[in-house]
Amino acid sequence: xxxxxxxxxxxxxxxxxxxxxxxxxxxxxxxxxxxxxxxxxxxxxxxxxxxxxxxxxxxxxxxxxxxxxxxxxxxxxxxxxxxxxxxxxxxxxxxxxxxxxxxxxxxxxxxxxxxxxxxxxxxxxxxxxxxxxxxxxxxxxxxxxxxxxxxxxxxxxxxxxxxxxxxxxxxxxxxxxxxxxxxxxxxxxxxxxxxxxxxxxxxxxxxxxxxxxxxxxxxxxxxxxxxxxxxxxxxxxxxxxxxxxxxxxxxxxxxxxxxxxxxx
Amino acid sequence: xxxxxxxxxxxxxxxxxxxxxxxxxxxxxxxxxxxxxxxxxxxxxxxxxxxxxxxxxxxxxxxxxxxxxxxxxxxxxxxxxxxxxxxxxxxxxxxxxxxxxxxxxxxxxxxxxxxxxxxxxxxxxxxxxxxxxxxxxxxxxxxxxxxxxxxxxxxx
Numbered sequence: 203x204x205x206x207x208x209x210x211x212x213x214x215x216x217x218x219x220x221x222x223x224x225x226x227x228x229x230x231x232x233x234x235x236x237x238x239x240x241x242x243x244x245x246x247x248x249x250x251x252x253x254x255x256x257x258x259x260x261x262x263x264x265x266x267x268x269x270x271x272x273x274x275x276x277x278x279x280x281x282x283x284x285x286x287x288x289x290x291x292x293x294x295x296x297x298x299x300x301x302x303x304x305x306x307x308x309x310x311x312x313x314x315x316x317x318x319x320x321x322x323x324x325x326x327x328x329x330x331x332x333x334x335x336x337x338x339x340x341x342x343x344x345x346x347x348x349x350x351x352x353x354x355x356x357x358x359x360x361x362x363x364x365x366x367x368x369x370x371x372x373x374x375x376x377x378x379x380x381x382x383x384x385x386x387x388x389x390x391x392x393x394x395x396x397x398x399x400x401x402x403x404x405x406x407x408x409x410x411x412x413x414x415x416x417x418x419x420x421x422x423x424x425x426x427x428x429x430x431x432x433x434x435x436x437x438x439x440x441x442x443x444x445x446x447x448x449x450x451x452x453x454x455x456x457x458x459x460x461x462x463x464x465x466x
Numbered sequence: 467x468x469x470x471x472x473x474x475x476x477x478x479x480x481x482x483x484x485x486x487x488x489x490x491x492x493x494x495x496x497x498x499x500x501x502x503x504x505x506x507x508x509x510x511x512x513x514x515x516x517x518x519x520x521x522x523x524x525x526x527x528x529x530x531x532x533x534x535x536x537x538x539x540x541x542x543x544x545x546x547x548x549x550x551x552x553x554x555x556x557x558x559x560x561x562x563x564x565x566x567x568x569x570x571x572x573x574x575x576x577x578x579x580x581x582x583x584x585x586x587x588x589x590x591x592x593x594x595x596x597x598x599x600x601x602x603x604x605x606x607x608x609x610x611x612x613x614x615x616x617x618x619x620x621x622x
Contacts, residue, residue: 376585376588395528396539396540429592434594
């Protein structure tokens with residue numbers, strides 16, 4: 203089998219230890235070890251993610267901090283009105299998303315929950331699912347879980363959605379007839395032309411992509427990967443991508459949350 | 467309609483060696499996945515095949531394969547090196563592999579280059595939008611013949 207590129211250790215800001223390699227969860231039969239995408243990147247890129255002063259995603263996080271306490275909507279509230287200090291209220295939240303919301307009876311991604319707070323609790327307009335306000339807020343919230351193990355539930359009320367995501371992961375889409383597994387399970391650590399294939403983990407999302415000069419949302423990445431199989435893709439925020447996100451997140455159970463990451 | 471006309475023309479002009487193209491849906495593979503007859507009826511051009519294999523916008527075979535004789539940069543390694551491919555496979559087998567590798571290697575990740583339907587969520591090229599089957603094949607009959615002509619030069 204393949205081995206990740208190197209045995210570099212990821213420690214952010216000199217003190218947050220990030221687990222980038224862990225035993226695969228037993229429900230993933232195709233992998234023995236899981237690796238963070240960070241392990242497949244060049245050393246110079248890896249370094250950008252080791253220090254928040256060099257991480258270009260932090261500009262968006264700084265904006266999101268201002269946004270956090272900016273009043274918006276008919277109720278005259280900001281996120282801080284209810285959640286107060288983001289560092290305390292959002293500690294560990296990202297590590298367990300997507301998760302079941304009992305009241306709504308649905309699986310919610312972080313973006314869905316944020317928009318629910320905006321429309322229901324603030325009387326504000328929903329943000330574009332993968333727009334910059336949303337990815338900034340996701341990055342800010344995710345950062346509060348950095349170094350904590352991803353621990354997404356896969357059974358109970360989410361079991362059917364998880365199963366749907368698993369089926370999608372192994373579906374060979376498009377004219378190239380490639381599944382997520384074709385590239386990220388069977389061929390991780392190999393090269394497709396210049397691209398060093400990772401396991402397609404999402405513990406680093408939202409990720410700052412140098413190519414886009416901005417934060418990229420999980421569903422955005424999924425959309426690009428499916429498009430690249432010459433398939434009709436799905437939309438960010440669609441029920442299909444929510445299911446796929448739940449499943450892909452669960453493939454990273456045991457890695458640390460490391461968002462916002464830096465990618466080529 | 468078009469095909470009928472071409473077929474009639476083919477019969478009439480047989481003496482002047484007019485091309486008799488085999489449409490993607492009419493290709494016949496043997497039980498091991500090989501295709502005996504030329505898809506275009508025109509001999510392949512190895513130099514053109516070399517270009518198809520290297521160019522990102524055409525065959526882009528080097529996305530997955532390494533070929534020492536090609537100058538293309540960043541050759542991938544998802545598939546095996548094609549050096550010496552002609553020592554391992556004859557022309558009809560190579561034609562079968564390029565046209566639809568799944569007839570030779572059932573579960574392979576190698577895409578079928580001469581197939582137009584039977585896809586899951588077929589797209590309109592790389593737009594992410596829906597495409598309508600039959601899709602144009604990834605390579606034309608002549609491009610396949612050109613690639614096969616080049617592959618048959620890969621001897622060690």
